[in-house]
Amino acid sequence: MDSTDVSTWGRVNFRKPRVDADPDGLPPPDHPLAPPDPKHPHARRRGHQLPKARVGKDTRYIYTVDVTARMGWRSAEFEETCYFCGYDLHVITDVPAAPGLGPVVQVARAMNLTPAGSHKGEGGLPAVEALRDRIPKPRQLIADRAYNNVRNGTFAIPVWKLGYTTIYDLHPNQRGMHPGPKGTHTIWIDGVLYADSLPESLYDIDPIDTDMKENERVRVERRHQARQAYAYVPHDARHLGGAQRYRGPAVPAVRVRCPNNPISMRAPQGVPTTSCVRGKECGCGHTITLHDTDYPDMRMPFQHGTLAWEASYHRRVGIESVFADLKQNRLHVHRGYFRGFGISRYTLLIGFTLAALNLLNLHDWYSKRERLDPWGRFLGEPEPVRRIGMRPRRSVSRRHAESSSAARFGR
Ligand SMILES: [Zn+2]
Incomplete structure (x- = not known):
């Protein structure tokens, strides 16, 4: 899921309008129209919005x-x-069930429209709820930083309750270390729980980045893999009440050899051995129950910043393709595309627009495969006559004919 902008047809008749977006969200960009104090977006500042603008029931400014x-x-x-x-x-929109699978046809599955700058969690959740039981399990939801930088009660936890595993990107100021549950000898790093036997050299690892050179990516990934051995991993699925069990690195299947966990010492020599002291408590061998309140905005099936995370998160290009179709490639939804005023009108019209885009994308997808699209099936049209095996042979022979004629004419 993601969100994009739909401009009103109304013209802003104010100089220097203020972008009074909900303070529970990503920090605003460094821009002259940003409020001086992002936590109090309605604070007065001289020189803004001349003449003075009206304020709506939501205490936000009305500029059109x-x-x-x-x-x-x-x-x-x-x-x-x-x-x-x-x-x-x-x-x-849909994405492949796992990296490397697919492709899938890009249809808009659900939508919700809110006034611009509204709370992203509260605005996004109704769209997830609208999916209901049409999404098979297991369910995954990929969303950008806008959705996990809001209070956990508004998005992260409700989405888990709907049965979704969430895959997010982390904002640099979300990253960091915290102590694990009391008495467990564990530490949290970037939303992952580790045994405290994790070597200090592996505490701070940069997330993998597309801008990195290939050898840099390989080096960083190796460090992530070394750290992964010490991580607590899910032992079962999330229970209805929100509890989920995680097992430590020295609990079978063993990922580290720890002197305090004799079974783990039977693992082959290739498995890393911790520097734990025998008899002195450590965090390697526990099974720990985590709750919804334990970093739901950061907890993922894998470590943030690894190749596995990158491949999974990268499936988000699906929604970017929907927005590119909406704005540029197929339709041109910019200011003036819808004429008139009021959120009800815009909600209805953008709903029809997305439905039309779905029909176009479905038609292309099915006709490329020489099959009748769902709209055609609905109308009772006949299946297209399939030219089984014709296409590849024809293209090969045409290419062959071209090259032989090129040879004949000495080109
Ligand atoms: Zn240990």
Whole structure:
């Protein structure tokens, strides 16, 4: 899932409008229209919004004749500015079940529209809820930093309760170390629980980055793999009440050899041996129950910043493709695409627009495979006549004919 901007048709008639986005979210960009104190976006500042703007029931400023539109930040990928007045559109699309599988047809599965700059968690959750039981289990939800930088009760935990495993990116200021549950001799690093036998040299590892050179990526991944051996890994699925058991690195299947856990010492020599002192308590051999309150915004099936995480998170390009279709490749949803005012109108119209985009994408997907698309099936149209085995042979023979004619004419 992700969100994108839908501008209102209304024109902003104010100089220096303030982008009074919800303070429970990512820090605003360093921009003249950002509020002076992001925690108090409605604080007064001289020189802003002349003439003085009206304020809605939500205590946010109204800058256009569209009284339901608000100011918000957006990525300037398809637009001119990083701020706009209108609405945030939250959309969910399908992605392959695992990295390397697929491709899948990109249809918008669910959506929700909120005034721009509204709380991302509260705006995104209704879209997830709208999926209901149409998504088979196991369920995974991939979302960017906007959704795990809000209070956990607004998005991270409710989404878990709906049965989703979440895969997020971490903001640099989310990363860091904290002590694990009391008396367990464990530490939290970037949302993963480790035994305290983890060597200090492995505490701080950079996340893998697409900008890194290949040898750098390999080196960083090796360090992540070394650290992975000391991690607590899920022992069973999350229970209804929110508890989930995790097992330590010296609990079979053993990943480290620890003198305090005799069974683990029978593992082959290739398995790393901890520097634990026999008889002195350590965190290698426990099974620990974690709860929803234990870093739900950061806890993932793998360590953040590893190749496994990158491959899984990268499936998010699916939603980027939906937005590129919406803004640029197929449709051109920019300011003026919808004319009129009011969030109800925009919700209805963007719903029809996404449905139309789905039909276009489904039609392409099925006709490329010489099959009748779902809309055609709904209308009772006949299946297309399949030219089984014709296409590859024809293209080969055509290429062959071209090359032989090229040879004939001496080109
Ligand atoms: Zn140990």
